[in-house]
Amino acid sequence: MRFPEFTGEWEKCSLGEQCSILMCKRILAAQTNQESGVPFYKIGTIGNTPNAYISKELFDSYKYKYSFPRKGEIMITCAGTVGKCIVFNGEDSYFQDSNIVWIDNPTEKIQNSFLYYVLSNVNWRKLNSTTITRIYNDDLRNLNIAYPSTTEQTIISSLLSLIDERIATQNKIIEKLETLIKGIVDFIFTYYKFTTIPFKDVYSCAGEGGTPATSNPEYYKSGTIPFIKIDDLQNKYIESNKDYITELGLQKSSAWIVPTNSIIYSNGATIGKVSINKYPVCTKQGILGIAPKANMNVEFLYYFMTSTMFAKAIERVVTEGTMRTAYLKDINHILCPIPNSNEQNKIAKLLSALSAKLENEIIFQRKLQKQKEFLLSQMFI
Template identity: 25%
Template sequence: MENQKNVPELRFPEFEGEWEKKKLGEVAEKITDGTHFSPKSFDHGEFLYITSKNVKDGYMELSNAQYISYEDHTSIYKRCDVKKGDILLTKDGTIGQSCINELEIEFSLLSSVAFIRTLSNYSNYFIYQLIVSDIGQKEIESQIAGQALRRITLHKINNFEFHFPTLLEQSKIATFLTAVDEKLQALKKKKSLLEVYKKGVMQKLFSQELRFKREDGKEFGDWEEKKLGEVVKIFSGNSPSLYQQKQSALNPFIKVEELNNCYKYQLISRNYTNSTKGLINKNCVIFPKRGAAILNNKVRINIVPLIMDSNLMALQCSEKIYFEFLYYFIDYEKLYKIADTSSIPQINNRHIEPYKINLPIKEEQTRIANFLSSLDEKINHTQTEITKTEVWKKGLLQKMFV
């Protein structure tokens, strides 16, 4: 085997021999795409109409799917009779996304999606895993490189070249990788459920439908309505031109885009400065003051002193409000509710100062913030597991295929 070239680096021990190179068209019973003509109507339809926006790696996203009439579906389905077990592949738009059709029902495809029906001696799940691997994606990219209009034709899909083992080995690889996918889906579902639970709990906590009790079991007192301007000090950032920035210096200098590099706590930056002009204390709540980032609700806590650019602002908490509680309040309320969104979204002092907040005593604020932080930790831990599993699978795909 040492002299064999067409063998994977990682292989089940019971298999040997070189894999055979074949074109996808040679191992498929049928490869075709959906309709090249738009259906007459999407009103009151009963048949799913799947386009490239509905096909993701590993699943179909049907929440935004359209429906077409029986007449339109029948016309499309005569040529494009996609069935359960067929491989779907996007050929326009976001090219190279793929999944196995697990639906029992008939549906129609737009031409932006192709389907591949494998011959009986080839595993559809093996070919799907091959397509989504780096090897498969590189083959797809090689077919569209240099094109002004990025699109895969059916002719090119038929000519994709891959290496194949025996059906038995294909099936074993596919079964193993499917188990990995199932683990990934379970983790993603767990994360989604935690996020839904957190959203519901925040709704109940900030509406006071759900209340914590004191350590002695007694009720906390009534919440007090305040204006944000009464409990925070507002800071805005400065122009980057005022600072000599370098990769290593005393204080982080952050811009809006660097809020993408963390989830809740802002710690590091790509740029630093030795200046102390505009330095804000740690444990402020920071967020963008203009632009689309407001709509994306990018709210962070700085856990080290730092300097902000002019597109950011910070709220420094007084003794009356716990900074973690303020973070979750703004995260729940959403920045766009505070902002002026009549044109380009923006937040200034005049939007912050009068904004109303109901405040419990500091002890209850801390209990609320700690509880929500514990949920965030579970969500982040689950995301870490997802990322690790995805990296592990990517490594497997690189080693288990030729």
Template identity: 30%
Template structure:
């Protein structure tokens, strides 16, 4: 029997009481700060919608901070602040560092820890037990919603043990996430290093101007205005800048143009082997077209189509992602002007080495293999991180619902121990490999 099972059997064998947060404490807010009282230079960090739980981008003076902290409500160290608008329910433990919080966006429950621990409350808040009002343009968590929300309130000894278990899960999940993220970053850097090394050529390889070996064009403004009609359903996709990421097409958010006058858009129709290039906003992203009769250009994305059998599109795509291309052409071009875009005539003047066609094919084959490995990592490692987070959320929910006691709790405790053991084994294996 686990320690938590023993505590439940001894202190609350018949379940626990659910209490309203309003019966536990009072919802508090800081005094409202006006926009005219903030600045973007520095001082005391000021948190509002969009920055809560992250980095502050607004500040108030130290004098105003001290004045408002003295006169009005202010959180105590260890109390939990809750985002009441925007990303509703995001929580932050106030650590005592000087900071100020927007009253209409962030609230906290002030209470006596004699019967409910702040650390236990934080985990209860993650379950978001409150209802959300959406009467205005931005959904909000009003004070009344918080005060009416109910949470389980077991004896303090049980709360402490649940917090200990969940803290262990949180720590292990964070450590594993950090390891997997570091692994992914290392593999990406390794890939980029070998890609850039493979695409370095000596002076025996001729440099050609892009406009001499490829067509470079874009969707004209009048074409978009007169002939393009966006819709959320269809078969024909207009590729926008957000659809081009990390050398590939990203079709998670697309606009369809089936109802457009496609007969007037033949110049912007994309074919297999065409490369697209983002020239506004996020500049320099590229991808290759892999299907016929599927894609057209949207604004801010250029078409680059090879016009010679001496240039393989796949080779061109890899070279456009290389460090040397970015250092010598994209970055230099952007740094030499205040442009937020690259005109077509500038793109046509890009230089690229043109090795023999057999060399291009060999390089593409090698880089395709590297890319496949990195793609597997890009899918596998984030999926592992997400799985660990879901595992944590599952056991957190089991511990905090109190729908049952006994076996489920015991399994949770044992799962924590097993996860700890696996983490230790992984670290030992990696250390052994390193040595």
């Protein structure tokens, strides 16, 4: 896929023929702090808010002795989440040695803005191995790339940059909606003084799930019963899932069938994930199924269980151990502010309308991301 005004073959080379791969001098953990100074980026924080710093004096002493990235140059993680690229913004900062490298591009036959998208499109696992845990400098130096004229590079990178800007704007829209919904939820349960009842009175049946022995394929092979894991609790509604168990697996474990329109709540290890199932499911250990009573609006209950009030109450009953767990027997005693059915319905209707808006914005964000991924896969040789 190319812009119609351009023809001809792209130039080909290895990255090392045009660029140098550089890294910062090693910094010891004892030389960092968590309070203030020059940001020190490790593989997990590059491109995000740093959680460590080095002193300005140490930074200045290194700055004039060793090479540093220049504004606009590309940085790439070589361990952990391998291949994450950012464009260096030029602000004073230090980077973890060997795990984060930058591309020194003196000739700029390949523009940094274009090179950023080239490197973002590399399948590092396919290039090296299916279990890659590190990109070595030679992997980068020997990477074969192709590039067009600088004019075409500029147009390609400008288009992709516009899409990135739109994705960033969309992410902000999503974040603001999430903040708005969270703020309204917390306001409702803080400002209004509803009658309180113990949690055990909001449901007709509830219980933790169970995990059939993974060593027995008869419990899983050709299974038809939806089996919910923590990864399935990412959205308000569970409308699809990846894993299934068989009827035998259900019988041979403590898993049970949770009816449609129940609350699915993670109460072990990762505590506090909550969804509503849109079809009957069973759950693994550490995930509760909670079927509300007939006078309880499941949408209202969902929002209450996402509130800060409920999260704080859960923290007070968590049992520490090999795995942090909020047992149902302890959750049952949490006092819940529950209004009458009409009030529940009004609150649920308001919040559900905002959640629907949020879901539409998330869907649009995913479409933008897929559009970018398609262009990346089609525009680079």
